[in-house]
Structures are given as structure tokens and as C-alpha cells.
Amino acid sequence: MNADFLGRRIIIKFKNINMTKIKACIFDLDGVIVDTAKFHYIAWKELADEMGFEFTVEDNERLKGVSRMTSLDILLSIGKVNKSEDEKLALATRKNENYLTYILKMGPEEILPGTKAFLDTLKEEGVRIALGSASKNAMTILERLKLTNYFEAIIDGTKVSKAKPDPEVFLKAAEALGVQPDNCVVFEDAEAGVEAALSGGMKCVGIGKADVLGKAHLIIDGLHQMNMQKLYALNEK
Template sequence: MRQIKACLFDLDGVIVDTAKYHYIAWKELASNLGFEFTEEDNERLKGVSRMTSLNILLEIGGITLSDEEKHRLAEKKNENYRTFILKMQPDEILDGAKEFLQELKAKGIKIALGSASKNAMTILERLELTELFEAIIDGTKVTEAKPNPEVFLKGAEALNVDPSECVVFEDAEAGVEAALAGNMKCVGIGSPVVLGKANLVIDGLHQMTYEKLMELN
């Protein structure tokens, strides 16, 4: 069995909770279009790209738009969302995330980000975490959305490690499926019911240690 050499992290729901900001921005967009967008509806947007999210939102509202109009709305939503993330502070890092990243770095484990977010760099800079990542693969560098493993395979390639030597940390079912499809181990963060396919499911990175990581070997 191959030794674990690298960890790849999703961003939203794993290192930071930007879901609330996404939800407010999507809810506002739906309201402007004349329908209600609930927290339950928002669950369907977890881990998927901006345009796919917009298509789900429009489907909920029973609205059909041209591609041009869709792009305009997606941009509007992103502008709203960015007003929130540009005010983010390092104290918004989820419990235990920074400590675990620092522990991995101290133990010589390579670290990459694998996120669908096109705002990942902005968020990492606001949280003062950029220097902990050796590679950042975000929505600007991939064409395929999870559960396609592209984002994680590119992360492994950027770190110069074999996919089988990587462990992915994910909070979305599509992300867990992407990790497994890429021949990587996966730690799910959240509900065992939703993330049951992962090799290990925890509540958050505060429950993770280097020793626990090595047990996945």
C-alpha cells in the first residue's frame, strides 16, 4: 500500500463556511426573480459550479432564460457574494482547520486546495492561509465539475504525487465521489448518511490529527 504524501482540501464547508454568504446571494437573486429560495433548496447547490447552481435555482423557480441572461445573473450573484467575502476575517476559519494544516506542513505532508470556487484565492488571502498551500486548483483552472475528479487530479499533478498517495477532505457527496473516482482516499466532513462512501467521516478538522490520517494508509 502506498504511503500518504499529500492532502487535498475542498474550501467551502471544510476550511471556511462561505455557504451562508452563497445562500444570502442566491436568495436575493431568487427574490428579485419573484420566488422563494429556501435553505433546503440551497442544499442542492453544495459542491457544484456557479452556472449549474444557477440552472438549479431557475428550475426551482420555473424560469427559462437565454444563455446571455443566465451569464448576466450569475455575474450579479457573484458580485453580491464578493461583497461579503471581501470583508472576511481570519477568525472565520473553521475550528481546527489552521492547526491541522500547520501540523501536516510540519510533518512534511504536501497540501493543495481543490475547490470549484473561482474566488478561492481571495478567500485564502482574507483568511491569511495562502502560504500553507503548495498548490491551489480552483474554478479558474478546471473545466469539469465534481463528481468529475479533474480538480483533485490536477492537485495531485501540481504536487507531483500519485493520486493513490492523496487524501481528500470534502463536505459534499459530489466531492467524495470525485475523490474516489480519482483513486484517492477521502475524509468526509459532515453527515455519515450523506458522505457514507468516504473512508472516514468526521464533524470537522478539529477532530483530525496526523496520526488519524496515517491510519488511512
């Protein structure tokens, strides 16, 4: 057998073995697949206005990727407001009711650029797909976007007890898919989410600004910049 031909076969075989390391992609929802941050901000600001303090867009960045009750605690700390546990539950419920009025008006046009194309490519390549989101409204949002069928596993805020940066949501997603954590890539737009992915032993693609997501293995502006070549290149990082 020709030595050059044999060499090429070995290289191709090695590449194929290497590429199979990444078997699943786990996506955060808000800021990755759809931009609901604007609706969260409006709903939280309504609560802050009621309590008589300012809540800015910059303040809202601190709430990305964390649970509703943790977000409320951050909001109350900004306003230096103390509330009982019962009062907190009532405030969180009211915020969610306000938020739902906005997301129930959403449609597929709200899907961020490149998302469907990349999800389609993953399916064609046989890469497993899951959602790992702190949102308790994830199913409602996916249904409004008509994206539910893309995800083999959906782990949201109703299925976890620990907020990011704890890796619980991503580890449960990997478990639901039957894939080991080190074979998973997480797509996140929040610092807490990046920390969660890394502490869970997964690769992470940060979507957003490098000064916030600097620990991610790869940083992009959005899924419109993602492709299989970049995905498989994460094996080397």
C-alpha cells in the first residue's frame, strides 16, 4: 500500500475519532436563543418603581443566568429594601405575571439570528441537543418560538434546586441525554453560566462580551457566527 495513502488514512481516522469527543450541545435560553432580557428588565423595573428606587439596564446585567428568587434578592439589595419571605414570594409571583404578559406575545420572529440554522446543522451531524436554563418559563417560550422539537432534553428552573454558577442544570441536561459532561459544549451569555459550565467539566462558548465571558473557551457575538468547524475545534482547547 502506498505510504502517502496510508498516511492520509491515518490522519483522517484520527480526525474522525477526535471529532466524536463532542457529542452534545447544551443551550441556555435567554440571550442565546432568544433575547428576553428586555422583558425581564421591564418586569423587574416595574417592581423597583413600585418600591420607590431606580433599577437600571446595567443593574439588570447582574440578574442574567440566575434564578428568580436570587434575582429578587439582588433587586432588593440594590434598593436597600428588606422583605419577609412571604413578601418576597408575592413580589416574585407578581414579577413573573408581568413578564408573562410580554412573552405570551412572542413569536418565531424573536429567535436570534443563526439559531435555527445552527440547530439544523447539529441535527444533521448527529449532535445531541438540550436546553439548560434557569427560566421557569422555558417551555412557554420554546412553544411560542416553535423550537420545542429541536431539544431532546429540556432542563429548566422547575427541575433544579441550585442556581448557576452551580452546574446542576447542565449536569442534569447531560444526564438526560446520556452523555458525559466532558463530551458536552455549553452555550451561555452570562458569567454565572460560564462558571457553571466550567465547574461541570464542560466546554463553553460564551455569547457576548469578552470582558464578561473571558473564561469561556470560545467567545462569539451570536449563533450566526457558529459552525461545526468551530465546534469541533473546541476539542483542542
